[in-house]
Amino acid sequence: MTEHNKQKHTSSMDVKDKNGDLLGAVCVTPSKEIGKRDILLMDEKAGTQSVRSTTELINMLSKKDVPFEERKNVLDFLAERLGRLEQELTINTLKSLSESKKQL
Numbered sequence: 459m460t461e462h463n464k465q466k467h468t469s470s471m472d473v474k475d476k477n478g479d480l481l482g483a484v485c486v487t488p489s490k491e492i493g494k495r496d497i498l499l500m501d502e503k504a505g506t507q508s509v510r511s512t513t514e515l516i517n518m519l520s521k522k523d524v525p526f527e528e529r530k531n532v533l534d535f536l537a538e539r540l541g542r543l544e545q546e547l548t549i550n551t552l553k554s555l556s557e558s559k560k561q562l
Contacts, residue, residue, distance in 0.1 A: 470500070471535045476523045484515065484532055486539040488547075495543055497536070512536050 470485040482501040489496045497515055500506045501522075509515040512533065519529050 469539065471532065473499075473519065473524055473532060474528060476525050481519075481522055481524060484535065486536060486543070488543060493547060495540060 469487050470483045472483050473481045475481045480502060482499060485496075485498040485500060487496050487498070488494075497509045497512070498506055499509060499515060499518060507518070509518065515536075516529050516533065519532060524532075
């Protein structure tokens with residue numbers, strides 16, 4: 459079982475390089491703009507970088523010698539986390555619409 463499967467409700471996961479050393483973490487959080495998400499790579503040595511897309515993140519991890527299986531785990535984590543955030547946004551939107559209709 460991968461690390462992100464053990465940590466059910468988390469917005470980040472550790473990422474290791476080809477030697478098994480901790481490179482840093484990938485984080486997904488809601489953005490300041492409603493409906494948008496921030497994807498961050500928090501590198502232990504290089505600092506934190508915001509990425510525009512999952513493709514950009516995977517390319518960055520590849521350049522940092524993160525193994526293929528680890529990059530696949532990151533993609534799985536991103537898909538799970540982004541799906542959960544989308545679901546939360548939909549639920550909150552529906553609740554707001556329902557409350558607005560009750561006030562009319």
